[in-house]
Amino acid sequence: MGNRITTTHAGSLPRPADLVELMWARMDGQDVDAAALEDRMKSAVAEVVDKQRELGIDVISDGEMGKPGFSTYVSERFSGFAGRAEFQSDDVAPFPDLAMRLFATDSMAHVTFSNCVGPVKLTDGKSIHRDIANFKAALGDTPPGGAFMGSISPGQVAFNYPNHYYSSHEEYLGALVDALSYEYRAIVDAGLSLQIDSPDLAMAAHSRSVGSSITSWDQHLPLAIEAINAALEGIAPDRVRLHVCWGNYAGPHHCDVPFADIVDEVIKAKVGTIYPEGGNPRHEHEWRVYEDLKLPDGMTVILGTIDTKTNYIEHPQVVADRLVRVGKLIGPDRLMAGTDCGFDTFIKFSQVDPAVAWHKLAAMVQGAELATAELS
Secondary structure, rough: OOOOOEEOOOOOOOOOOOHHHHHHHOOOOOOOOOOHHHHHHHHHHHHHHHHHHOOOOOOOOOOOOOOEOOOOOOHHEEEEOOOOEEEEEEOOOHHHHHHHHHHHOHHHHOOOEEEEEOOOOOOOOHHHHHHHHHHHHHHHHOOHHHEEEEEEEEHHHHHOOOOOOOOOOHHHHHHHHHHHHHHHHHHHHOOOEEEOOOOOOHHHEEEEEEOOOOOOHHHHHHHHHHHHHHOOOOOOHHHHHOOOOOOOOOOOOOOOOOHHHHHHOOHHHHOEEEEOOOOOOHHHHHHHHHHOOOOOOOEEEEEEEEEEOOOOOOOOHHHHEEEEEEEHOOOOHHHHEOOOOOOOEEEEOOOOOHHHHHHHHHHHHHHHHHHHHEEE
């Protein structure tokens, strides 16, 4: 591909309405035909793969069609979790009416984080292999190396699911490393790239789950990176990308920790690519971080160029400008274009209309083409 700026996204994509209803019904404890649900997951993956190809996205995903949410799936696949945890966010707290609009909804009632009340163990090793099989079937003859699957980080689980069982935060993270490493290895062994989703690296500075063992964000950050590295033991860094975000909700975000304050720890992760936000009005200016940042040898950057919390469709030139600024600092060969986060992080929680989301992705592809031309 030479120095062409390639495109990707953060993983979750709009789910078909009928699949959403089936998964929603299962979450509500209704009697759902398991075979019908499995078949619809498989066909939905094929549809979302075809859609990404039509748009010209280079590094694609399965859209997370087999998961109820990028992090909430852990309670379906691992033991040790029960009850319900309460989430707090400092940026939304001063605006109670906004908090009600964002979080007092039927959709949020289905975004359930529980507490860790027992040993965390993998209990469902089949679902990750089902997701992989569905994705590879959709890819067909296309080599899987040009595709990725997302998986939650140990730190994000600890962030969302407060520890009521282990004697320390460090012990909890260690148990999560052991539990999640199976999923990481399965994805990489299938020939796919692995995206580790770790919003906690940034979010722990302004939000929390009540009762969490995270006492402060700067205490958690290096421990969370160490946990990621431990879980990746034996996996080549160039097969892994690390996604960092400040929370995919339409809040003020004025309490977000600056990227400059966390990036030195983030680049200690044994990954080939870091993937921060850069397409929204709270973090777009942080391209300046790359003026002084010494990226480790071989490390590349996926820059968020599309805001996943607004229905504005970015102009391709806006996308190009965001890429050119960073490309001039680190080189276009070390840069990819991405979205800030996923479009369907949790079922029915998306703030962007599904049809608009595809137009935004098309604008990203067009913007990457413009940036490539300018930088060359």
